[in-house]
Amino acid sequence: KAGVTQTPRYLIKTRGQQVTLSCSPISGHRSVSWYQQTPGQGLQFLFEYFSETQRNKGNFPGRFSGRQFSNSRSEMNVSTLELGDSALYLCASSLDGQGYGYTFGSGTRLTVV
Amino acid sequence: AQSVTQLDSQVPVFEEAPVELRCNYSSSVSVYLFWYVQYPNQGLQLLLKYLSGSTLVKGINGFEAEFNKSQTSFHLRKPSVHISDTAEYFCAVSDQGLRDMRFGAGTRLTVKP
Numbered sequence: 001k002a003g004v005t006q007t008p009r010y011l012i013k014t015r016g017q018q019v020t021l022s023c024s025p026i027s028g029h030r031s032v033s034w035y036q037q038t039p040g041q042g043l044q045f046l047f048e049y050f051s052e053t054q055r056n057k058g059n060f061p062g063r064f065s066g067r068q069f070s071n072s073r074s075e076m077n078v079s080t081l082e083l084g085d086s087a088l089y090l091c092a093s094s095l096d097g098q099g100y101g102y103t104f105g106s107g108t109r110l111t112v113v
Numbered sequence: 114a115q116s117v118t119q120l121d122s123q124v125p126v127f128e129e130a131p132v133e134l135r136c137n138y139s140s141s142v143s144v145y146l147f148w149y150v151q152y153p154n155q156g157l158q159l160l161l162k163y164l165s166g167s168t169l170v171k172g173i174n175g176f177e178a179e180f181n182k183s184q185t186s187f188h189l190r191k192p193s194v195h196i197s198d199t200a201e202y203f204c205a206v207s208d209q210g211l212r213d214m215r216f217g218a219g220t221r222l223t224v225k226p
Binding site for chain 1: 145147149154155156157158159162203207213214215216217218219
């Protein structure tokens with residue numbers, strides 16, 4: 001069974017640009033969550049989608065947005081990139097409420113220069 | 114909302130010695146508890162989880178954790194560590210709908226020969 005796939009693995013962008021990251025969850029998983037990981041702040045929750053609806057949101061500015069498609073694939077978008085957005089962005093999928101925990105992708109390493 | 118505190122940011126230990134990584138949580142509702150491991154430039158891998166039932170939970174790679182409700186703790190233990198256990202370990206807590214998983218700051222375990 002395929003795991004969680006995140007693309008691209010690495011990305012370099014310039015300040016002010018925007019970026020879109022993609023996540024394909026495990027087949028059958030309808031919940032997709034996004035996290036930002038930095039050395040200073042650790043793992044911070046961005047948002048969670050279930051059945052194409054944002055169900056939960058962390059404390060990030062409106063520049064961070066996401067969506068989920070009918071096949072459960074999810075994208076997150078960051079507009080007007082800042083240097084501080086450089087991070088590892090992790091996507092995790094789960095069987096909603098089934099207690100199996102999250103299965104994480106390998107992440108997208110975003111560097112803003 | 115729930116939160117997690119990992120009491121040690123770094124734990125150095127010699128190979129074949131026992132190790133305990135400490136985790137305390139707070140929540141106003143019943144929770145699920147997890148331990149994840151992260152190797153460099155990778156996503157997080159589930160080590161073990163507590164959902165209900167027996168308070169002693171066994172996971173992969175010889176790790177186990179004990180849920181202590183009165184002390185709101187979920188410490189991770191291994192009786193004999195290997196060099197390959199060197200990694201970052203994250204404790205996480207989630208509501209029972211798995212709609213909002215919060216992570217601790219992580220503990221870097223370094224196993225020395």
